[in-house]
Amino acid sequence: MPTTAGRTEGRALDPTQQVGGITASQPTRTLTAACLNHALHDGYTDLIYVMLPVWQAEFGLGYVALALVRSLYVGALAGLQMPAAVLARALGTRSVLVLGTVLSAGGYALAGASGGLIGLCTALALAGAGSSTQHPLASAVIARAYGRGARGPLGTYNFAGDLGKAALPPLAGLLLTAADWRSVLCLVAGLGLVVAIGVAGLLPREPGARDAMKARAQASPRGDGAVPHRAGFGLLVAIGMLDNAARPAFLIYLPFLLVEKGAALSTVGIAFALVAVGGALGKAAFGRLGERFGVTRSVILTEAGTAAAILVVIVLPLGPALVVLPGLGLMLNGTSSVLYGTVPDLAPGGRVERAFAIFYTCTLGGSAVAAPLLYGPLGDAVGPSWAAAAAAATALAVVPLMLALAPRLAAPRPA
Template identity: 30%
Template sequence: MQQRTFLTWFAVGHLANDWPIAALWLIVPTAGIAMDLSPTEIGLLFTLINVGGALAYLPAGIVADQVADRGRLLVATFWWVAIGYGVAAAAPGYLTLAAMLALAGMGNAAWHPIATGVLTRRCSEQPAQALGIHAIGGSLAEVLAPVSVGLLLAHLDWRAALAVCVLPTLLVGLCFPRVARAVPRVEKTAVRGPDMAELLATWRRRDGLRLVAMICLYNMALMALLSMIPLYLVAAHALTPAAAGFVFSALLLTGAVAQPFVGRLSDMAGRRPVLVAGNLTAALAGAALVLQPPFAVMLAAMTVAVAALDSIRAAMLAAAVDRAGRREATTLGFAFALMDGVGALGALLAGIAAGLSWPHMFALAAGLSLAAAALGYATDFSRPADAARR
């Protein structure tokens, strides 16, 4: 299979796997309103969902680095996602819903380190660009799923809408086995203690710890914005779920389109300038939102903040692969676990801040982005092998 077709199918697979979880940006606030939940409880629900999914990232990455036929693992994730979210639609209460969504999210989580590990190995000369093309699928899911689910919620309750949202996953899951056969087989290797110790040592060094902290703060800022913006639009501006879905999707569109280009830019110009600029831009836009400007200005500032963070995601992941140098799937599993595990605390903190006021919530997101930019400026993004030669 030609590389362009291969990359396109992986982007489509990413879109289908992320479709139900992207729909949650609208379904969870709608379910929260139906259940009479507070902003803090809604933020906690997002955090529990993402922490549950984060538990699968690292194990999936380790397994992918040991299994020769990784295509079969990718096919399995579609069925886990479709069945998991379909069952979650029947959850009877808050805690049961959180548990079922977290379990379903594990299937979605498993896709990411396996798929990105395959791509970074196949496209080793331009890993960030390949990750950016793959990321388009997830970003388009976040753009299109809220629009579709917003329209569904005008006619269905949140349970029926969630059940309908698994259909794209089922459809692509039926088509993906042919693509899976084109995934290059790799030599089956066992995880050895010295290898894992060396990998951990890489992250325990000063710049490794800075990169870990930057990844966490970056995604905390992004999660804070994404988890609260739909609720903000409905609660503070009285938008309908359908209107909020259209606005939220429009916010994500710019970042979705920019990801492969920003990824390629980071391959050529280096990780630091791209990551610092993206986080700093988001911090400035978040600071503007603290002032609660007129609606049109507010939408523009939210678009800039979300797009700036979303567009640098591929560069962030490529920086993690650069740091480790090998065992791509394990490294990416670790990076995704940081983003959606520790980073998911941003949703909880944003919910608490929104309980005080909406300016507090936007100030939190701006502060987290600013801290990530500062860490990015202080971090040496050289590959360890390159640093050793200097």
């Protein structure tokens, strides 16, 4: 009916309606499955940071090698997101999400069973390939389930990822005090299989291609037919790449900074939980603050705050440094929340789904490349403290790009 889109805008659909083949009785299940999956995969990603000191001691690795080990996971995660979307069109989103989660769990199981560095690297690449499925596909399935009311549920989905970051790394750090790292990774793999079963049971089947196209049109936040500037989107991607490079550039060295201050591995896990809790608050807070105070002010605030907090953590002793970490996490993730909300405004040709795929691929890919090629050698050359300071400088480099982007940003949409 011609009035359907108007009645559904800003909320879930009427129980008798469908978006992309998903009835209104299914959105809650869809969101629950996506959040559960996101929490697992983001927890898997940050788990690597806790394992880095263990692998350094086990295999005698330098910082360049450690950065490369992490980049095998993140590189596979970033580089295979667009192929995962293509595969989903052939096999269905639910099937690819479940298979991706099983592959990630299998990668961690293989890492736990590996007898050497080559086996570990292969396993992490497989785990990263499995995790490549969840960002673009879960976002798309939420958009289909909620239509134009998807902005809030997508925020909940992003928040769930930080809950995984806050839970899984400290759990692994605690388990490492009682078991060897290989056993811990096998337990983590078992958790992934449980989540895969849950996703398979909760997530609806993939709709047909025609329904999916209709859903994308209904889910698009732009209804005026405007075509944003490609130059603006390019600047936004560059800002996202710098922001995403600064985050792992610091987090790679955080466990070593804490160990130098006298922290045990269990304390390192707690430290990452503190960062993740602050990051979750940052995503929740700055998404709204970006709308209220503007993208430019919010991004400059978060990047300057990130740089300042990194420098404070470097110089403080262990106890006070731990106190600062939630605030650091808030600033680290606050920027990403603002940037994600700006992607639809600057999507070339109004193609929001493709713009998100490009944005995720470039920002995560830049992170995977920068860590081993830039910050890894720097850590070997000057030590973790100065390498972490370089991460602070990277965050500050966003400020001039943000000032260049500001004139290209459209006026804020009415609330």
